[in-house]
Amino acid sequence: MEDQDILAKFADPAARNVAFNQLVRKYQTKVYWHIRKMVVDHDDADDLTQDVFVKVWKHLENFRQDASLYTWIYRIATNECLSFLASKRRKYFLPLNDVGAELAAKMEADPSLAGDDIELRLQKAILKLPDKQRLVFNLRYYDEMPYEQMAEVTGTSVGALKASYHHAAKKIEQYINEQA
Helix, strand or coil, X not given: CXXXXXXXXXXXXXXXXXXXXXXXXXXXXXXXXXXXXXXXXXHHHHHXXXXXXXXXXXXXXXXCCXXXXXXXXXXXXXXXXXXXXHHHHHHHCCCHHHHHHHHHHHHHHCHHXXXXXXHHHHXXXXXXXXXXXXXXXXXXXXXXCCHHHHHXXXXXXXXXXXXXXXXXXXXXHHHHHHHC
């Protein structure tokens, strides 16, 4: 079902629940994996995915359609991830490196994330990146999102995103080479 059809159906109070269920079915898996790549832990990703869709429910009738529905939902998910990670650091007084190490330990212990050695090294390298660089890398590398759409999701200029992706890729390459 197209986003415009979902939005039109959502505007009708009698069809609102059906429309929202269609929206969740359409985007839930993408949102979950977007969040999971940032927070690693399944339970945290599951909770944050629910939080994202609660926010979508509360604010969908005010969605102005300046951006695509997909971009708007991703922006909410991105903000939830960044807030969660910042909150986690504040709550446990953890520096950035300790959060990355904690997430890497969770990743190694999670059988659903087990992969070959190269993939595991890539994931550990990604976790070493600052949150926003990790976000940009994940959106570009895994989601193959165009820079223009990333700019809408993150509220950052295309030039800054390209620079951020370039720096992230260099850091990942350096980490992987050091581990080889």
